[in-house]
Amino acid sequence: MMWLLSFILPIIRLYWVGVQVLLYQLFNKSFALPVLPKQNGRVAIVTGGARGMGFETARHLASLGMHVVIAGNVEEEGRAAVKSIHEEGHQGKAEFLFLDLASLKSIRQFVQRFKDRGLPLHVLVNNAGIMLVPERKTEDGFELHFGLNYLGHFLLTNLLLDSLKRSGRQKACSRIVTMSSATHYAGRLNMEDLQGRSCYCAHGAYAQSKLALVLFTYHLQEKLTAGGDHVTANAVDPGMVDTDLYQNLCSPAQAAKRPVAKMLFRTPAEGASTAIYAATASELEGVGGCYLYNGGKTQSADITYDGEKQAELWKRSCSLVGLQQA
Known part of the structure; x- marks a missing residue:
């Protein structure tokens, strides 16, 4: 009985959050990006930047004059994304570099x-992710949602922190933007x-990975502030967006999703808008440790503000990926 509850409750919590998000999107317009400052000379990395919200983020940053590195694990998609951005004739530049977030070695x-390459790094957008996949492990033996969505970005961010710190300046901070989700409330x-391992549920695993990203973001900002570094870290909730993330829904749910998505889901461009805003907006200069939804600051789950939980997760994450705890 306990096993059954452990399996079913995460599913109920996740879909209840989904219903609340859809109701919000029914009655509220998607955040419209304001005119953003030019980003000439600045460099960004966008994980999962070859499609969906990642691609929309990459192309918009390039349109502002940024040099954008699209990081992804499908080379053909990455090359096609770069070609598409270049064909649009933006002032910025795009290039592709292979990255498999499910492999610590690849990271x-x-x-x-x-x-x-000797490039500076002004913006890191931790966008890539998977959702509701059947039970699988990463190359290093981690549960796939936790390993790819969270641990992969945890290691990537920490290994790039020195570049971000060197590139940040007072009144021109480097920025870390991490894509979480409203599902973290169910995590x-x-x-x-x-x-x-005690009881695998894809819904629970996905929600946990998104919850971990918020805890990580807040603790990271605390460390950056304590170190006097000109780097900010924020978590972003894109809402429910019509992307390939939903391809692992069961057949009945897929059938129900299609008409609902057309009416209520955000487009990838709309879903990317808050991440783009977090990466570039003048109003957010020097502002970190926030959870941003539909273009504004909002409260994340209560547990995400628990400093002891943040520190414990950070310590365990360092151990899992082989980092010395700073």
């Missing part, structure tokens, strides 16, 4: 390749079983 290789963080 370290990506960071080394990027650093070998439960089991420090003794972060890999979901």
Whole structure:
């Protein structure tokens, strides 16, 4: 009975959050980007930047004059995204670098390749993710949602922090923008079983990974502030967006989703708007440690403000990915 509850409750919590988001989107317009300042000379990395919200983020940053590095694990998609951005004739530049967030080795290789270029780094958009996949493990043996969505971005961000710190200036901070989700409200963080091995539920695993990203963002900002670094870190909730993330829904849910998506889901461009805003807006200069939804600051789940939980997750994450705790 307990096993059944452990499996069913995360599903109920996740879909209840989804219903609330859809009701909000029914009665509220999507955030419309204001005129944003030019970003000439600034460099950004966007994970999962070849399609969906990642692509919309990358192309908009390039349109503002940024040099955008699209990081992804499908080379053909990445090359096509770069070509598309260049064909639009933006002032900025786009290029593709291979990155598999489900491999700690690939993440370290990506960071080394990027650093070998000698480029500064002003914006890191942690956008890539997977949702509701059947139980699988990463190359390093982590549960896939936790390993790719969270641990991969945790390691990537930490390995790029020195570049971000060097590139940030007073009144021109470097920015870390991490894509979370309203599903984090349904998440439960089991420090003794972060890999979901006692009872795997894809819904619970996904929600936990998005919850972990918010805790990580807040603790990271605390460390950056304590160090006097000119870097800010914010978490972003894109709302419910019509992307390929939903491809792992069961057949009945897929059938129900199609008409609902047409009416109530945001487009990828709309879903990307708050991330773009967080990466570039003058109003957010020097502002970090926020949870941003539909273009504004809002409250995340109560647990995300628990400093002890933030610190414990950070410590365990460092151990899992082989980082010395700073």
